[in-house]
Amino acid sequence: MVEITPEIQEQLDEQKKNCIFCKIISGEQESKQVYQDKFILGALDINPAVKGHVLLMPKEHYPIMPYIPPETFKQMFGQIAPLINAVKKAMMTTGANVFIANGGIAGQQSPHFLIHLLARENGDGLNHFSFDKKQHIEEQKTKEANELIAHNLPLMLRNHFTRNPAKWHTEKNLTIAKHLQEINKQKQIVYADEKAIVSVAQTPQATGHLIVYSQEEEKYFENLNNESAAHLFYVASYCATAVFEGLGAHGTNIILKTGESGDNKDGKLEIHILPRYEEDGLDLLWKPMEPKPNLDDIQSKIKDETFLVEYAMKEEEKPRVVDLDKDIQIITEKKTKKTEEKEENKTDNKEDEISEAIKQLKSE
Ligand SMILES: [Zn+2]
Missing domain, CATH: 1.10.12 (Lyase 2-enoyl-coa Hydratase; Chain  A, domain 2)
Structure with missing residues (x-):
C-alpha cells in the first residue's frame, strides 16, 4: 500500500474537486445507480461495452489500486463475487469479466480508481480477452523477468500474511488442486498458497504476463466466498505491484475471466495481470455498444438482483446486540x-x- 503523505493528500484533494466520480458519489452528478454499500457505489457505464456493464467505484477517491487501504480492499473485492452473480442473473449471461486499468497507458481514463464489471456471453461482440495470439516478446528478457517475479512475489505475500494472518494459511502440506494439474505440469508456477496459485502465461502478451488461478474453483468466481474472492484480488494486486516495481512496467491491466464467452471458450476462471509498456501494441479497449441498449431497462433488471446483495451487506454491518x-x-x-x-x-x-x-x- 502507498503511504499517503501530506503532499500526496494535497494532490488528491485537488483531483477530487474536478472528479466526476466523486460527484456521482456525492449525488451532485446524476448516474444510473445499481448498487451501494459502505465502501462502493455501482452505476451503469453510460457507454457500455456490452449489455450489463457496471462501474464499481470506491466511495473514497483513490487514483490507483495500491492506494486502497486493506479494510476497504477486502470489503470491495470480496463483494465482487456476489455482484458478478447478481449481474449475470439479471442479464442472464453465462460469463463475466472484471476489468481494471492502473495507469493511463493501461486505459485508465479518470483519476478515480474504477472496477468494470461486464456480463458476458457468446456473440456479445466483445472479443478482446482471448490472450491466445502469439506476441513478439524478447525471450531472454522475459526469462529474467519471470525469475525476478518468482523471487519477489512469495516475499510480498509472506509480508501480507504477516500483516493479515489468515486461519486457513498454514503453509503446511500445500497441494495443487486437481483442476490445476495441467498448469502445474508446465512448471511455470511462481507462487502458490491454499487459495491461489500464480503462473506465467503460456502465451504471454507482454513480458511479465501472469495468471492467477483459484485453488477452490475451476470456473465460476461467484461460487467463492467473499474472503476467497478478496484473496484472489490481493494476489493479483501484488502481481501488479511486482511487475510495476520489478520490471518497470508503466501500468497494468488486471482482467478476470469467468464462465463462457466468445473469448473464454472453456469458461475457466483466470485473473490475468498484464504489464503495460509504451507502444506495446496491445489493444484491450472496447468500443461502446452500437446501438446503445436501453439503460433504464438494464438498470431496473440489475437492481432487482443487487437488492439482495445490498440487504445482506446491511445485515452484516448492523451492530450485534449483546445479551450478557x-x-x-x-x-x-x-x-x-x-x-x-x-x-x-x-x-x-x-x-x-x-x-x-x-x-x-x-x-x-
Ligand atoms: Zn474521485
Whole structure:
C-alpha cells in the first residue's frame, strides 16, 4: 500500500474537486445507480461495452489500486463475487469479466480508481480477452523477468500474511488442486498458497504476463466466498505491484475471466495481470455498444438482483446486540469443553479474558 503523505493528500484533494466520480458519489452528478454499500457505489457505464456493464467505484477517491487501504480492499473485492452473480442473473449471461486499468497507458481514463464489471456471453461482440495470439516478446528478457517475479512475489505475500494472518494459511502440506494439474505440469508456477496459485502465461502478451488461478474453483468466481474472492484480488494486486516495481512496467491491466464467452471458450476462471509498456501494441479497449441498449431497462433488471446483495451487506454491518446472560452461557460452555480437552495453554485464553470482563461489568 502507498503511504499517503501530506503532499500526496494535497494532490488528491485537488483531483477530487474536478472528479466526476466523486460527484456521482456525492449525488451532485446524476448516474444510473445499481448498487451501494459502505465502501462502493455501482452505476451503469453510460457507454457500455456490452449489455450489463457496471462501474464499481470506491466511495473514497483513490487514483490507483495500491492506494486502497486493506479494510476497504477486502470489503470491495470480496463483494465482487456476489455482484458478478447478481449481474449475470439479471442479464442472464453465462460469463463475466472484471476489468481494471492502473495507469493511463493501461486505459485508465479518470483519476478515480474504477472496477468494470461486464456480463458476458457468446456473440456479445466483445472479443478482446482471448490472450491466445502469439506476441513478439524478447525471450531472454522475459526469462529474467519471470525469475525476478518468482523471487519477489512469495516475499510480498509472506509480508501480507504477516500483516493479515489468515486461519486457513498454514503453509503446511500445500497441494495443487486437481483442476490445476495441467498448469502445474508446465512448471511455470511462481507462487502458490491454499487459495491461489500464480503462473506465467503460456502465451504471454507482454513480458511479465501472469495468471492467477483459484485453488477452490475451476470456473465460476461467484461460487467463492467473499474472503476467497478478496484473496484472489490481493494476489493479483501484488502481481501488479511486482511487475510495476520489478520490471518497470508503466501500468497494468488486471482482467478476470469467468464462465463462457466468445473469448473464454472453456469458461475457466483466470485473473490475468498484464504489464503495460509504451507502444506495446496491445489493444484491450472496447468500443461502446452500437446501438446503445436501453439503460433504464438494464438498470431496473440489475437492481432487482443487487437488492439482495445490498440487504445482506446491511445485515452484516448492523451492530450485534449483546445479551450478557446468553454470552456468558456460551463462554462457560466453551470453557467446560476446553477443560475436558485438557487445554494446557492458559496464558492466551480469550474466553477467560472476556468472561472476566463481563463479570466485572455485571458487578459494577
Ligand atoms: Zn474521485
